[in-house]
Amino acid sequence: DTAPLWLFADQLGPHVWDTEEFAGREIVIVESTRALGRRRHHRQKLHLVLSGMRHLAEQLGDRATYLRTDTYREALEQVGRPVVVHQPTSFPASDMVRRFVKEGLVTEVRPTPTFALGKDEFDYWAGDRETFRMEEFYRAQRERFSVLMDGEKPVGGKWNYDHDNRESPPKGAERLEVKAPWKPREDGIDEQVRADLDAAGYPTVGNDGPRRFAVTHEEATRALRHFVRHRLDTFGPYEDAVLEQDWAMAHSLLSVPMNLGALHPLEAVHAAEQAYHDGDARLSSVEGFVRQILGWREYVWQLYWRFGRGYTRRNHLRARTPLPDWWTDLDADAVTANCLSHALGGVRDRGWTHHIPRLMILGNHAMQRGYRPAELNDWFATAFVDGFAWVMPANVIGMSQHADGGRMATKPYASGGAYIDRMTDLCSGCAFDPKVRVGEKACPFTAGYWQFVHRHEEMLAGNNRTARAVATMKRLTDLDALLEQESAREEF
């Protein structure tokens, strides 16, 4: 069979198109203006996607047919014969492919090649369970792919080194003492992408800026090597820490090439494991990195399909507040709370922050203030450069907003300013004080936390992991004043 292989924008790596099956096959890549302009994406995300597709086309040379059309259908009609495609990564794209199969535009759909575990294997593992905690899945993944295993036991005797990976940022430091992240060198393709995006007038959000992430397999391999050699060892202890002047900390920045399908997750995992065996990185750092990729990333991918289409409409906490404009417009300057301004500013300037600003600042604020989970999910999927349809539901609806009623997390991830003060250097430069609940200096996270506990008192009292928070809330002598203040708060 020599049908051309049609690649989506998140299927850019050689593990998709250079396999035994597809080696030498004609490759079809499509820039659909309809798909690019359908939602309000971060400007830099559109850049990364276009840059990735065009760099691949250049690399493939004559093998590639690169089409710019309004719709995918138009492109496939131009190809003129049925194509093969891999199962895409979202429900809407899957529906589209299914229609194309019926209409004869697509002749065959192969399984998604950009993750370690296949869907069938996951379904077998998941069986008929209703709740999904990550730890068990993660251990099964370690065993299944023989990563950090010593026979049947985990290397080092423990599965989980989370405990070592929760350091506060180093006192007094402006930046981590670690080599700067790998940076791509922009070329003529990037220049053209920038000019095309300026001219196209797609609805976007956020600022343009230099390209910061790898988009080809070659770039991703370099970024991975640089990370493993220079940054992985420091990654673990400070993976949850935030410094105002250090946007990347020791994170790998590999989520973009991985989610573009330019880097296979097992390549990253194996490189990290090798660094441990070579004595270049401590076990807790390597384990933390492996957990993020082989554990968490694979898990949210599988759960996207498992939880199904209706999952993003779950709203267990009945959160009804629309996202404010300053939020969706990434107007960080309109925000007084330093942590919130910092996190939003990171999204505005780079389309990226690491998981703690996402979960413990942005997500935490949104849950405290009752923002609509479905809107928040869409926002995370479009305003972040590594956001795709499958990435956010388990993260946002499940983990961050507890909107699924506890299918993923045993308790809501709400916390007050004390957590942010411990894990960041942002409170010292803030107009608010994390210890103050009432009055002009009242921290919106601390006060917002107690307001949240009060609003969901019944549910939290019934959960033995959160019952104590309710008891503490009841002892607050200034609770009435706090509730009055927070319900009147219009700015943050």
Ligand code: SF4
């Ligand atoms: Fe954020 Fe409160 Fe700290 Fe200000 S004091 S940075 S609002 S946690």
